Amino acid sequence: MPESSELTTRPEIGEHAGLADGLCAKRRPCSHDRAAVVARFERFLAATGFQPVRLPAICVAIGVSERTLRTCCHEQLGMSPTHYVWLRRMHLAYSALLGADPARASVTEIATHFGFWELGRFSVEYRELFGESPSTSLHRSVRT
Structure with a gap:
């Protein structure tokens, strides 16, 4: 069996060195790659x-398939990407209602x-999520 230094210097081996990288890229991302996918998703x-x-x-x-994004979100966030997007928008609406002037x-x-x-x-789901109606949030002042 050839020594490892011989393998890296032989031209026919060098020609195919990138093959493994291409095959690995097609495999499922490992957990740190999944965290990176979720970070790109959030950005x-x-x-x-x-x-x-x-x-x-x-x-x-973000350069991934739907299946990859779904897998990454379930692993990293505990929910589907569409649920995460919805939940994020609900929280943005909640913050806006709390900070708005009801007048x-x-x-x-x-x-x-x-x-x-x-x-x-929206009103029903808002109440389920935040425990109060949107109009209650709007009229509850957090301003000083």
Whole structure:
């Protein structure tokens, strides 16, 4: 069997050295790679702000398949990417309602600003998540 130094200096071995890298890239990402995928996902969401974005567009933007993103999110976040996006938007709406002046803003305005168009559903899901109605949050002042 040739020594390892011989393997690295032989041209026919060098020609195929990149083959393993290509094959490994097609395999499932390991856990630290999954954390990097989730970090790219979160950076993308932060860059797009509060606008609702479809999963295929997210995957194209961060350079992974839908299956990979779903796997990474389930492992790292404990939920699907679509649920994470929804939850993030709900929290943005919650913060906006708490910080808004009730005399100048409405629940409808804030909900639609964050991409929630079905206001009845928004209200029910908001109450389930935060334990109060959106209008209660709006009228509860956190300003000093």
